[in-house]
Amino acid sequence: MNDTVLYEVTDGLATVTLNRPEAMNALNVAAKEALRDSLRRAASDSGVRAVLLTGNGRAFCVGQDLKEHIGTLEGEGDPLGTVALHYNPIVSAITGMRKPVVAAVNGVAAGAGFGFALAADYRVVADGATFTTAFTDIALTADSGLSWTLPRVIGAGRAADLLLFPRKVDAAEAERLGIAQRVVPGAELDSVAREIALRLAQGPTRSYAAVKEALAFAADHSLEETLEVEARLQGELGSSADHRAAVTAFVRKERPVFRGE
Numbered sequence: 001m002n003d004t005v006l007y008e009v010t011d012g013l014a015t016v017t018l019n020r021p022e023a024m025n026a027l028n029v030a031a032k033e034a035l036r037d038s039l040r041r042a043a044s045d046s047g048v049r050a051v052l053l054t055g056n057g058r059a060f061c062v063g064q065d066l067k068e069h070i071g072t073l074e075g076e077g078d079p080l081g082t083v084a085l086h087y088n089p090i091v092s093a094i095t096g097m098r099k100p101v102v103a104a105v106n107g108v109a110a111g112a113g114f115g116f117a118l119a120a121d122y123r124v125v126a127d128g129a130t131f132t133t134a135f136t137d138i139a140l141t142a143d144s145g146l147s148w149t150l151p152r153v154i155g156a157g158r159a160a161d162l163l164l165f166p167r168k169v170d171a172a173e174a175e176r177l178g179i180a181q182r183v184v185p186g187a188e189l190d191s192v193a194r195e196i197a198l199r200l201a202q203g204p205t206r207s208y209a210a211v212k213e214a215l216a217f218a219a220d221h222s223l224e225e226t227l228e229v230e231a232r233l234q235g236e237l238g239s240s241a242d243h244r245a246a247v248t249a250f251v252r253k254e255r256p257v258f259r260g261e
């Protein structure tokens, strides 16, 4: 691990912070490796029940560090090998994590940075933040899952528009399009995003994992197939300690305490 990404766990919440503010959290190799490893660490730590992903400084993440990339293009080897090596594992770590991931989008999210935000389960966005696909401006195509997530979130026509004609989508439009689930004043972003992520960290972790699994499955399967998956997942949750505790608390008119079990 290195200081391009900060990792902290408190109260069951892992906070993963991109920490290259001087470079707008552009992703050089060190940052990509640290982000991938931090997310895997959070996924495998049973003490972590939710993850908050954010950036230090005025950007959330502007994607690939193009100042590093130009060197790779001019050197030997496979300049775009980083997609399989870094970007894909980062996105898979976020989407495959059996716990909720909240992105606190503090500033511009461009290219892969936009992709990471959309891979998260919930986006809390500062009112001054913007989103841009950026890829075709540098003669690339979408990566970091954007060609899968973006049309599902905003529709195929709008996704094609943003990918063919990259522009900055402001927070208000992001909220209208469904990119942002919540927009808050910049000064309140940290506290609101943390409050939301902590609430998830104290919630029924296995239920959240099942919601993630079912939504991902339903995205490319039939209703009949999805009904089967829902039945299996519900069956598994039926014998969970959190479900028993919640129903007992409901009947007793008490607040349930979820242990993520």
Ligand code: T3D
Pocket: 023, 024, 026, 062, 063, 064, 065, 066, 067, 069, 079, 080, 082, 083, 108, 110, 111, 112, 113, 132, 134, 135, 137, 138, 140, 143
């Ligand atoms: O290997 C591969 O390439 C494959 C992987 C691809 C994944 C990707 O993410 S590809 C997409 C890469 N990202 C971009 O193309 C975004 C490029 N940046 C921009 O379009 C704009 O900078 C922003 C819309 C993000 C922000 O605009 P603005 O006006 O707020 O800031 P600015 O003035 O353009 O930039 C401020 C500084 O940040 C500037 O540096 P300087 O002049 O002060 O030294 C700029 O060069 C730097 N910066 C911004 N984006 C990047 C960057 N430096 C390195 N890499 C960047 N991606």
